[in-house]
Amino acid sequence: MTELTVPAQAGEPAVESGPMVRAEQVHKSFGPIEVLKGIDLEVRSGEVCCLLGPSGSGKSTFLRCINHLEKINAGRIWVDGDLIGYRERGGKLHEMRESDVAAQRRAIGMVFQRFNLFPHMTALQNVAEAPVLLGREKKATARERAAALLERVGLGDKIGNYPSQLSGGQQQRVAIARALAMQPKLMLFDEPTSALDPELVGEVLDVMKDLARDGMTMIVVTHEIGFAREVGDSLVFMDDGVVVESGVPREVIANPRHDRTKAFLAKVL
Amino acid sequence: MPVETDSPERARPEPIRAVPVRHPGRWVAVAVIGVLVAMFVHLLVTNKAFNWSFMVDEMFRPPIMAGVRGSIALLLTAMLIGIVLGVVIAVMRLSENPILRGVAWAYTWFFRAVPRLVLAILFGNLGILWARIEFGLPFDRQIGALFGVDDFEARLFGFSAVDILTGFVAGMLALGLSEAAYMAEIVRAGIQSVDEGQTEAAQALGMKRSQILRRIVLPQAMRVIVPPTGNETIAMLKDTSLVAFVPVSMELFFQLRAVGSRTFQVFPMLVAATIWYLLLTSVLLVGQYYLERHFSKGVRRSGRARTRLRGVAAESGGTTGKAGGA
Numbered sequence: 001m002t003e004l005t006v007p008a009q010a011g012e013p014a015v016e017s018g019p020m021v022r023a024e025q026v027h028k029s030f031g032p033i034e035v036l037k038g039i040d041l042e043v044r045s046g047e048v049c050c051l052l053g054p055s056g057s058g059k060s061t062f063l064r065c066i067n068h069l070e071k072i073n074a075g076r077i078w079v080d081g082d083l084i085g086y087r088e089r090g091g092k093l094h095e096m097r098e099s100d101v102a103a104q105r106r107a108i109g110m111v112f113q114r115f116n117l118f119p120h121m122t123a124l125q126n127v128a129e130a131p132v133l134l135g136r137e138k139k140a141t142a143r144e145r146a147a148a149l150l151e152r153v154g155l156g157d158k159i160g161n162y163p164s165q166l167s168g169g170q171q172q173r174v175a176i177a178r179a180l181a182m183q184p185k186l187m188l189f190d191e192p193t194s195a196l197d198p199e200l201v202g203e204v205l206d207v208m209k210d211l212a213r214d215g216m217t218m219i220v221v222t223h224e225i226g227f228a229r230e231v232g233d234s235l236v237f238m239d240d241g242v243v244v245e246s247g248v249p250r251e252v253i254a255n256p257r258h259d260r261t262k263a264f265l266a267k268v269l
Numbered sequence: 270m271p272v273e274t275d276s277p278e279r280a281r282p283e284p285i286r287a288v289p290v291r292h293p294g295r296w297v298a299v300a301v302i303g304v305l306v307a308m309f310v311h312l313l314v315t316n317k318a319f320n321w322s323f324m325v326d327e328m329f330r331p332p333i334m335a336g337v338r339g340s341i342a343l344l345l346t347a348m349l350i351g352i353v354l355g356v357v358i359a360v361m362r363l364s365e366n367p368i369l370r371g372v373a374w375a376y377t378w379f380f381r382a383v384p385r386l387v388l389a390i391l392f393g394n395l396g397i398l399w400a401r402i403e404f405g406l407p408f409d410r411q412i413g414a415l416f417g418v419d420d421f422e423a424r425l426f427g428f429s430a431v432d433i434l435t436g437f438v439a440g441m442l443a444l445g446l447s448e449a450a451y452m453a454e455i456v457r458a459g460i461q462s463v464d465e466g467q468t469e470a471a472q473a474l475g476m477k478r479s480q481i482l483r484r485i486v487l488p489q490a491m492r493v494i495v496p497p498t499g500n501e502t503i504a505m506l507k508d509t510s511l512v513a514f515v516p517v518s519m520e521l522f523f524q525l526r527a528v529g530s531r532t533f534q535v536f537p538m539l540v541a542a543t544i545w546y547l548l549l550t551s552v553l554l555v556g557q558y559y560l561e562r563h564f565s566k567g568v569r570r571s572g573r574a575r576t577r578l579r580g581v582a583a584e585s586g587g588t589t590g591k592a593g594g595a
Contacts, residue, residue, distance in 0.1 A: 067473055099477055106475030116470035120488050130474040133484060175470075182474055 018081055020045045020186055020217045021066060026075035028061055035061045037241035038075070043219060043234070045185075048212045050228035050249060051221045053238035054264055059221045060113075062238070063188050066219065067108045068101050079108060080185055106134065109179030113191040115171040117163040123150055123174045124159045127181045136182070149177040153207045169200030173207050180211075187211065189220040225268055229253055237261045324537035327528050328545065336524030337545065340509045343441055343520065347509070348502055350445025355452025360482065362457055373453065380450035385443065386511050392443040393436075393515035403427030437519065440512030448505060455497045459490030491564040499557035503550050510542075521545055 021043040028036040035058045043049045051059040064070045066077055068085040077084040085101060086093040096104070118126050127146035131137045137145070150159055153173040155166075163171050172192055179187060189208065193201040205227050212218060212231050222228060228235050228249045235249040239260045245252060253269075256262045313319060327333065361373035380388075405424030406412070413421020463486050471481040510522035517523065522542055529538030 069469055069472060102472070102475045102477050104475075105473055108473070110470075110473035112466060112470060112473075114466055116464075116466040118467065118470070118485055118489075129484065130471075130476060133480055134475060178474070 022078045024076045027073045046215045047233045048218045049234045050232040051236050057238045058241045059238045067105050107185045109184035109187040111189045111192050115175045122160050127178045153177045168196045169203045172204045187218045320537045324541050328541040333524050336521040339519030340521040343509045344506050346441045347444035351448025351452045354449035358453035359456035377450045380447045388443040389511045392439040401427045436517050440515045440517045459494035462493045463489045
């Protein structure tokens with residue numbers, strides 16, 4: 001649907017078999033309240049998809065469904081062709097064991113609004129912890145790579161600092177490096193800049209732009225219209241648990257078709 | 270209003286040298302306390318019932334020292350059982366499995382309901398139930414009878430209950446199992462104090478529940494767990510004196526009382542007990558201090574406390590220390 005400048009990186013041929021993320025009729029309720037009322041979404045490999053919408057519209061919940069932090073009540077979600085959270089056998093769905101869910105999550109990085117860094121570990125330990133614990137890498141190589149990742153997000157000099165010694169923007173950049181350490185195919189960002197002081201937003205967005213340029217598939221829940229317009233390949237506007245409209249960010253932002261989108265953009269622009 | 274600190278024309282105002290508020294009540298308190306302390310010291314020095322020289326002679330004798338070692342061994346083993354089992358029960362209590370939750374609840378219910386003294390005596394008398402304790406196939410005799418075999422026994426090893434369950438082991442089990450119930454509640458509170466976002470972040474990285482508990486949640490919960498555990502350890506040190514009723518003889522209080530009743534010098538030996546427990550508790554307090562410092566890693570180094578101190582100093586006129594009287 002969208003034509004985009006595919007990053008000229010590593011020279012991978014465009015023989016993508018299917019979308020990186022496919023969601024079909026995703027429903028989610030918390031008790032009697034239905035938060036997601038049938039979400040359909042496709043995100044291609046290398047695409048940056050921005051989810052916009054008023055608070056309470058279900059965008060964060062949807063994001064958390066993609067890596068099974070929330071169990072969906074109906075519908076299906078596939079990431080890179082794998083059904084998330086369940087196994088389909090003989091026309092019946094079987095819940096996955098905890099270890100299989102964990103294995104699926106390793107391919108999906110997530111960045112939280114409140115950073116959620118491990119406060120008892122230094123920046124380096126935060127980044128190197130999962131690869132070592134999950135037996136991916138030897139301690140020495142993991143530490144080397146963690147240092148390189150921190151360097152990449154511009155924190156090469158903060159390796160030994162504890163999260164409480166870092167600013168919000170720095171913490172969020174460590175959190176991004178931590179997610180990248182697992183070499184994910186997909187990155188989920190849950191309002192990554194909403195908890196930051198205004199002057200710190202830019203440094204985090206820069207890291208995310210850099211990632212997008214490298215061809216990372218990203219789904220970003222955000223209120224940063226500028227980021228969506230500049231970096232996003234697609235924009236999905238959600239309200240009240242449904243996708244109201246979607247399309248190329250520039251067009252949706254310039255000419256919203258739906259009244260609810262217009263009303264929202266009028267408030268945030 | 271901007272204040273230009275470096276402009277040469279505006280001289281820095283003279284620092285405030287106000288007369289501090291007087292506190293006459295404090296001087297009265299000092300006088301009263303002084304008199305009371307003097308009376309107490311007078312009592313210690315002049316009252317013959319203390320028999321200090323006798324006490325000092327006796328309180329470091331070999332049997333007493335063996336009692337001290339016994340009490341410390343009991344403290345360490347009981348706390349070890351208490352902490353390890355307490356963590357297990359806390360995790361069971363927070364499990365999604367209703368059976369594990371139920372078992373954990375029942376355990377805490379039982380061992381918190383029964384006083385330690387009663388438990389100690391009860392465990393000391395468990396030998397009444399079995400002459401021997403043996404391990405093997407459960408209900409072996411009944412199963413044998415079912416298949417028409419008389420005296421079918423499938424036991425791997427065993428030992429005489431009287432040998433094991435009297436004395437030290439009974440006391441250790443009574444104290445350790447009881448402690449586990451209290452530790453379980455402390456550990457549970459600690460685990461629940463850790464922000465849910467920590468678990469989510471770890472899950473999102475693909476860690477399994479056991480890994481999250483061990484590497485992410487428990488280390489952070491320690492900050493909440495360690496201080497009450499220190500209190501528990503100190504309480505346990507004192508409760509080791511209960512095993513005198515098991516009876517265990519290799520224990521500090523038992524040994525001191527034995528000397529007291531043998532020599533008819535009961536009171537000096539009670540004072541000796543007080544002094545010994547004070548000494549041992551003080552050692553534990555030092556250990557607790559270092560443990561707490563270790564587990565506040567990442568929190569204490571934040572400099573947040575220091576900033577707050579600076580803030581306080583700024584509020585009270587910029588001079589730390591001088592604010593003391595307020």
